[in-house]
Amino acid sequence: MHFVVCIKQVPDSAQIRVHPVTNTIMRQGVPTIINPYDLFSLEEALRWRDKVGGEVTVLTMGPPMAADSLRKALTIGADRAVLLTDRFFAGSDTLATSFALSAALQKISDTFGKIDIVFCGKQTIDGDTAQVGPGIAKRLNLEQITYVSAVNEVNGDNGTVTLERRSEGGVQVLKTNLPAMITMLEGSNTVRRGRIDDALRAARAQIVTWSAKDAGIEDVTKCGLRGSPTVVKKVFAPTPRAEKAALVELGETPRDSAEALIEAIFAKTPKIEDDLVKLASGF
């Protein structure tokens, strides 16, 4: 089995600040970490590699210093790391990111063996869009399952994967064909620590480094800023809400509680009641 884990190097959000005047994110001096969701997907990939055999490749697109994150992933136990780096990738939005990663995944498949599962995090803690995984699945025509909380079985013989997907109000147990792309939720497993020999192997490992051209990308206008229709117009820290939270006592029945809550809302903002009354009267 060949599992590929897409990891993104992100600023440690616990230490990030938005500049109070310019409203830009102050990235300087903020240490970088592996996007935490990606660690859970790495662990899941490693667990299944250990169970069914095979290899785990980690892939990231980023500046040369993203190699640090790849080494960290090797320390945790990945077998191989691929860094996709090129000035053409600068300023990529999710469309351009998934385009570039898909090209690299195709190349990985051709070079190191057919991919069975692409693991992504549910989302990143800096971009937060949760679009890259699905973008990859669509481009590479992979079965796609998002919000995965557990992988129950990877079956190489009949080429299927069975997993649990968290959805509104419950958990779905799903089975699909390989190759597949899954995005993992946080807290789905406990990420292992690398042993001394893993740390040494990681320190000595050659990280496979590809430019856009190496990854087989011919049309660089689909990469980076030029390939990114999304424009971030503004980033700002929301002002804390001034009004205080209010507590509504639980009623005897759920209905009583709901009524008490509505009463409280109407009392506080009579306009809501007026609007609802108008709506109900067909206005």
Place this chain on the structure above:
Amino acid sequence: MPHLFALNDDHRAITDMAQTFAREKIAPHALDWDERKHFPVDVLREAAALGMGGIYTREDIGGSGLSRLDATLIFEALARGCPTVAAYLSIHNMCAWMIDRFGDAAQREKWGPALCSMDRLASYCLTEPAAGSDAAAIKMKARRDGDFYVLDGVKQFISGAGVSDLYVIMARTSDEGARGLTAFVVEKDRLSFGANEKKMGWNAQPTRQVICEDCRIPVANRLGEEGQGFRIAMAGLDGGRLNIAACSLGGAAAALDKAVAYMGERQAFGKKLDTFQALQFRLADMAIDLEASRTFLWRAASALDAKTPDATALCAMAKKFVTDACFSVANDALQLHGGYGYLADYGIEKIVRDLRVHQILEGSNEIMRLIVARHLIESRS
């Protein structure tokens, strides 16, 4: 020209691993373990699962096969979390190495893997109530009886005793002073133990007497030949001394970090402490002592790795220098915290208490001078 004192990628990777482990698994609990006198065996086993149970033990029995220099980096990193826990691990590593180095094939196979994984913990038993610095004065008897030895006597101040599973015990097989000592590996169920000593520091590991009373062990438990015990014990200590020094270094480094942070917050006479030049200079002196200690320790460790003729003397010098310098650094860090440094909650007084004993054990710092002086005089041309 290679950069002589720079760490390479391997060194950095190992340090990083041990530092992360110390930060996440040891440091948050160090004060609590000290207060409750709790010996965190589960955490030691976790460290062993990462390869720290047999750091410089060979790989065929589950060791990590690293160098002494690598070990000093690891112990410094771990001691930043807690010098006491790191120091016990150092003793365990020393025993694992002795069995690896001096054991025969059967002994290495029987005990090696369990020691490296720390399924079984080990203690080093040299000191006796009436024989500390003068180890050749050991009285514990080991009498040969057919396929057995019968051990009788008491070992004093044994770290890990009562909890450890294997005891490397130096006992007397003949009356010829240092040449009459022999090393044995004794399993816990053959022994009895004194009460856990009440001590100034090192509370996160037990210290007890180990009592051998008509203690029968198979000849197969003898490590090396009869009469080699003193040499085996001292060979273990060369590396042990580096590790103990590294534990002082880690403790002092943590204390300096705490002092630097505290002085950026605390005000006196309307100014931050770190704006007083006298105190800035104190910090600078501490940093200088720490760096001199580290550089010296690395030099001694690489001499031991290279098995140079002066390695034993260098290890003794480094042990003396580093444990003294680092104790003062920690003590100064306490002073810079004022009255708060004396309170347990700030974690400084614990470091001072823990580091104090490093000047006494694994050969007191007076004995280190004795070794150095002897080396000087013996190599006089």
